[in-house]
Amino acid sequence: MSVFVLERHDVVGAGRGALLEMLRDRWGPHLEERFGLTQVGLWATVGSTGRWPEAWSLTGAPSREAFAEAMDGMYPMEARATYAYEMWRHSLRVRTGGASHVVTVVAGDPAGAQDHPACLLDVTRVRPGRRADFHAAVGETLAPLNATRDIRLLASFDDVLVPTHAFTLWALPDWDRQQMPFTAADGPEAAGWFARLDELVEDSYGFLLAPAPKTRLGT
Amino acid sequence: MGDGQIFTLDYVDVVRGREADYLASSHSLVGAHGHSLLADTGVLQLQATEVAGEWPCVVNVWERSWDTWIATVAGRFTDAGRNTAIESWWQANTDVRTGGLDLVLTGSPGTDSLTVAAPAAAHCDVFVVDTVHVAPGEVERYLATADDVLAAETAATGGVLVGAYRTLWRPNVAVTIVGLTTNAAVDVVVGGVSGGAWARYRADVVRDADCRVMLPARSNPGRTTRS
Numbered sequence: 001m002s003v004f005v006l007e008r009h010d011v012v013g014a015g016r017g018a019l020l021e022m023l024r025d026r027w028g029p030h031l032e033e034r035f036g037l038t039q040v041g042l043w044a045t046v047g048s049t050g051r052w053p054e055a056w057s058l059t060g061a062p063s064r065e066a067f068a069e070a071m072d073g074m075y076p077m078e079a080r081a082t083y084a085y086e087m088w089r090h091s092l093r094v095r096t097g098g099a100s101h102v103v104t105v106v107a108g109d110p111a112g113a114q115d116h117p118a119c120l121l122d123v124t125r126v127r128p129g130r131r132a133d134f135h136a137a138v139g140e141t142l143a144p145l146n147a148t149r150d151i152r153l154l155a156s157f158d159d160v161l162v163p164t165h166a167f168t169l170w171a172l173p174d175w176d177r178q179q180m181p182f183t184a185a186d187g188p189e190a191a192g193w194f195a196r197l198d199e200l201v202e203d204s205y206g207f208l209l210a211p212a213p214k215t216r217l218g219t
Numbered sequence: 220m221g222d223g224q225i226f227t228l229d230y231v232d233v234v235r236g237r238e239a240d241y242l243a244s245s246h247s248l249v250g251a252h253g254h255s256l257l258a259d260t261g262v263l264q265l266q267a268t269e270v271a272g273e274w275p276c277v278v279n280v281w282e283r284s285w286d287t288w289i290a291t292v293a294g295r296f297t298d299a300g301r302n303t304a305i306e307s308w309w310q311a312n313t314d315v316r317t318g319g320l321d322l323v324l325t326g327s328p329g330t331d332s333l334t335v336a337a338p339a340a341a342h343c344d345v346f347v348v349d350t351v352h353v354a355p356g357e358v359e360r361y362l363a364t365a366d367d368v369l370a371a372e373t374a375a376t377g378g379v380l381v382g383a384y385r386t387l388w389r390p391n392v393a394v395t396i397v398g399l400t401t402n403a404a405v406d407v408v409v410g411g412v413s414g415g416a417w418a419r420y421r422a423d424v425v426r427d428a429d430c431r432v433m434l435p436a437r438s439n440p441g442r443t444t445r446s
Contacts, residue, residue: 005269005270005271007269064403064406065403067402068401068402068403068405068406069402069403071268071270071345071402072344072401072402072403075268075270075344075345075434076434089236092235092236095235096235097232097235097273097274097275098269098273098274099272099273099274100268100269100270100271100272100274101271102270102271102406102410102432125427127426128422128423128424128425128426129422129423131422160271160406160409160410161271161347161349161405161409161410161428161430161432162425162427162428162429162430163418163421163422163425163428164425164426164427164428165428202426202427
């Protein structure tokens with residue numbers, strides 16, 4: 001996979017379980033079969049860590065060319081992808097809106113992201129021209145720090161269309177071993193990371209994502 | 220560009236699934252009411268995809284003279300000179316929109332009137348509406364570079380630079396709109412997959428961006444089909 005759509009889905013009321021079920025069981029397989037796109041991740045936002053009710057998906061294409069071809073074939077849906085359009089239309093009863101980002105992998109591989117009990121998604125706005133430096137700092141400083149807690153860097157992404165936006169996806173080992181996030185007071189390595197963050201970043205926020213269970217999620 | 224021409228860029232939060240209804244309804248305003256509000260208007264209408272940017276959303280770009288716009292705004296908030304037809308339309312369409320954000324723009328020296336630019340982009344199937352934040356002192360160079368480099372690189376893909384705009388009262392905000400023939404061209408022109416000069420320059424100066432991949436409305440000038 002080389003290019004992905006990372007999408008936030010805003011949910012109507014208690015409809016998140018139905019939306020996740022539809023995206024996993026019908027939308028994802030259809031994207032694979034009809035457009036050659038792969039649903040790499042599908043999560044519910046852990047409500048106490050971010051916006052709610054909300055879901056996220058990560059859908060990949062094998063190449064930029066394949067992605068562009070898929071989008072050309074999909075839009076406008078009502079004319080070119082009528083079955084997808086029908087599913088999209090039915091999804092409207094459980095969705096209020098959302099936002100999408102076309103992203104490419106800078107480091108790591110998000111394949112298998114679904115298999116972890118939870119993930120952490122960091123959404124970062126870097127200072128102009130410093131995105132490569134930010135990714136390097138994540139790899140050199142933050143990833144080793146997080147590894148001491150078995151938090152593994154799955155993948156770092158660049159937003160293809162917004163040169164100051166970056167995303168970092170981390171896998172958490174399990175819920176039982178979760179500890180408080182690092183602060184600058186946690187030692188010289190952590191302090192070094194926060195100093196780099198201040199140098200490279202305008203804004204950053206993270207939140208936890210959990211894969212949908214096999215039975216319909218009730219929250 | 221005509222002297223004193225301005226553009227308004229409306230990001231409209233539409234009700235999901237009602238995009239086409241809103242596009243048609245707002246397009247019905249063009250020259251329909253015999254009042255000065257939209258009598259001299261050029262228009263370009265676009266609809267959000269779930270490829271890049273917020274959804275659901277419709278973008279309307281209107282063009283009019285500064286004098287018309289000022290008169291419209293002044294009339295809207297007084298008892299005299301009110302456009303009751305527009306007010307009726309506004310009241311009647313609350314079921315298809317929930318809100319939005321409007322920006323008032325002026326075009327770069329290379330930006331054509333929408334009466335020229337919109338028909339010139341009628342063959343385009345994909346549009347990129349790119350609102351960026353740069354250093355306040357960078358806007359003029361950003362627009363000049365768009366007129367020169369972005370226009371050439373877009374044309375090389377078969378697309379069209381619809382316009383490059385500064386934003387009134389927001390000295391660090393600039394907007395570009397390009398029409399493209401394929402999604403691959405989005406990546407080439409804006410995403411910089413080919414290492415184009417525009418993408419490199421943009422990556423150096425942009426502090427934040429709201430970059431949306433959108434579809435043209437059926438009602439756009441010169442456009443007869445979207446299939």
